[in-house]
Amino acid sequence: MSEIDSADMGPWLSLEDLEFVRRKVPIVYVDVVPIRLDDDGTCAGIGMLLRVDETGISREFPSGRVLFHEPIRDALARHIEKDLGNLSLARLPHSITPFSVQEYFPTPGTRAEDLQDARQHRVDLSYIVPIDGTVNPGNDALEFTWFTLGEVKTPELQAEMSPGHASLLRRALAELGEI
Amino acid sequence: MSEIDSADMGPWLSLEDLEFVRRKVPIVYVDVVPIRLDDDGTCAGIGMLLRVDETGISREFPSGRVLFHEPIRDALARHIEKDLGNLSLARLPHSITPFSVQEYFPTPGTRAEDLQDARQHRVDLSYIVPIDGTVNPGNDALEFTWFTLGEVKTPELQAEMSPGHASLLRRALAELGEI
C-alpha cells in the first residue's frame, strides 16, 4: 500500500497532505535494530537492509512513520513485517520506552553532529528487536544481511550507513554492552 | 504568544493548520515532572500546577507540543519557562531519551487503560526535571505546589489529576525508586 495513491484511507495520507504536515510539525518515526540473540541473551549479530535510493546504496535499519491513531507497537509490527517479512518472529519490546531517541531536522543545525532529513523534522524512537525467525526483506530492499559484532564495529561497514543510522548502530552496541 | 492569533510565525501554526495536522499525524509532546532534590539525590518533593479548564480543576505537570524544527531540549526549556517561570533553575536532562512514553488517542482504545485526548493523537516523551530555583507559574495556572512523596502517593491527590498524569506520576515514582 502506497501513500501516493491513497486519497482518503484513514491513517494514510495523500501525498499532498503528507507534504503539508511535514512542514508543520515533527513527524514520529520508529527505528528497529534487528538482532540475533544466543540462548544466554548475548548478541550474536545485527541485521541491516541494503537499499538503493537517489543518493546511492546504503545499509539501513527498518524505520518508518507512526500513523495517525496507530499505537507504537502496531507501527513497530507493521514496519517489521513490511521490511523483514512475516516469518521473522520478531520479539516486540515489552516497553514502548525507546532505548534511544534521535532528532532529524530539515535544514542544517547549529552543530555539525545534527542529523538531517530534507523532507521533514523527525523524532525517531528506537528499539532493539530480537529476531527468532527467517527474514524476507520487502521489495524495496536489495537484501538483508546479518553481520557479526566484529563486522558492524568496522569503520568500513559504518561508512555504508547514513550518519543517523551509523550513530543508531553505535548506540545499540552501547545498550548491548558491546562498544 | 498564542497559537490562535499567529497566521504565519515559523514553527507556530494557525489554529486552522493546527486542527488539520492534529487529524493527520501523531503530535509530539514533552511532559515534565518537576522534582526537588536533596543534596544526596533523594527526591524531597514533586511539583504540580493547578489548572482550570472546561472539565474542571486538576493538578497537572507542565506539558506541551514540540514545534516544527524545535529540538526536544528547546521544547523542554520553553515549556518549563512558560509554566514554571524563568527563575526555576531547571536542570535539563543530559539525555533526550525519555524515562517513559505515553500515547493518547482521540477516540477510546480497545483497552480500558488507553489514554484519551479528544483533540489529537499524542506521543508524550516524559522527563524528570530537578528544579533548584523558585517557581512562578504562568497565567494559565492557578498555582504551583510542591507535594511530599507521602502526599503524592495518596489516592486523594492522584484523583485530582487526569488519568494520564496520575499514571505519569506513578511512573516517575517508580523511576525515583519511591513506589
Added chain:
Amino acid sequence: MSEIDSADMGPWLSLEDLEFVRRKVPIVYVDVVPIRLDDDGTCAGIGMLLRVDETGISREFPSGRVLFHEPIRDALARHIEKDLGNLSLARLPHSITPFSVQEYFPTPGTRAEDLQDARQHRVDLSYIVPIDGTVNPGNDALEFTWFTLGEVKTPELQAEMSPGHASLLRRALAELGEI
C-alpha cells in the same frame, strides 16, 4: 545443590564463609519478573512463586545471588532454571543494565521505605523476563501462578508479597506502561 553442604565448590561458599562475607560487603542479587507477552508485546500476565518460610507464606519473584566469577547472564539463567524449570523458554535480556535497582540493609534504615534483609546488605539488579514455555517451579516453592494485570494491581495480592517484591512489581508495571 545447596550452599550448606558444599565445603569447597568453586563459586559456592561454605555456610561459614557465606555468613562471614555477608557481614563484610554488599551481596549482588538478580531479581526476575517473569511475564507473559502477547504477540504485539503487550503484557498478558505476571508470574510469581508461592513460598513458605519462617515468616509465613508469600508470593515472590525468582531471586538469588550472583556467584563469584559468574556473569550476570549466567546467574539469571541459573535462577530461572532453578525456580521456573528448564522448559520455561525464558528470553534472557539483551542488555545487562537492570530496569531497576533495590537496596536491602541488614538493620532498619533512616527512612521508613528502606528495605530490610536481616541476613545481609543486598544490591538487587532487576530484570523483566518474558517466558514463552512452561513453568515447573522447583521444590522450594509450593506453586507458580500467572496473574493478570488486573490481579497484580490489587492491594490484596500485593499484601501477599514482601515490601521489596511488592515495590519491584509496581516498578515493573511502570516499566511496562501498566501503572
Added chain:
Amino acid sequence: MSEIDSADMGPWLSLEDLEFVRRKVPIVYVDVVPIRLDDDGTCAGIGMLLRVDETGISREFPSGRVLFHEPIRDALARHIEKDLGNLSLARLPHSITPFSVQEYFPTPGTRAEDLQDARQHRVDLSYIVPIDGTVNPGNDALEFTWFTLGEVKTPELQAEMSPGHASLLRRALAELGEI
C-alpha cells in the same frame, strides 16, 4: 582514610578481610562519569583523572567500592568527594538505576571483550554526574582534566584509558546522544 591501616572500622575492611571477600563474592563498585552541562542540557565536556599506578599512567573516571551498609547514593557522594573534592557541586542522580553495568572478572573470560581486574570480580554500576563547581582532585591523582566531546572521541585519548573505562566513556557518549 586507607583501608590498609583500619583493623575494625565498621564498613571498612582490614586488608586481610578484603583479600578474603574478593575471592568469595562479586564486589559492587560505582563508576562516575563527570560531565559539564550547558544550560540547555547539552554536554560541554567530560572529565577524567590522570593517575599513575604499577601499570603506568592512565586516564580514569572516579570509581570505587560500595561499603557494607552504605547506600549507593552515599558511595557516589563519598567517591566524588574523595576524587573531585568537596567543591565540585556534583548533581547526584535522582535514580539509582545505572545507565550501564560492567562486569570485571579476575581471570580472562571466554570472550576477548571481557574486562579483567586481577584483584577481584567486580560489578560496576555506572552513573553520569553533572558537575557544577570546581574540581580539586585528591592526592592519588596527578590531575583532573575536562575534555571536549571532540577530544574524548579520538582514539588517542581513549588509548590513554583502560579498556573498561574507554568502553564506559563510549557508553556514556551513547547515553548523551553523542556517538
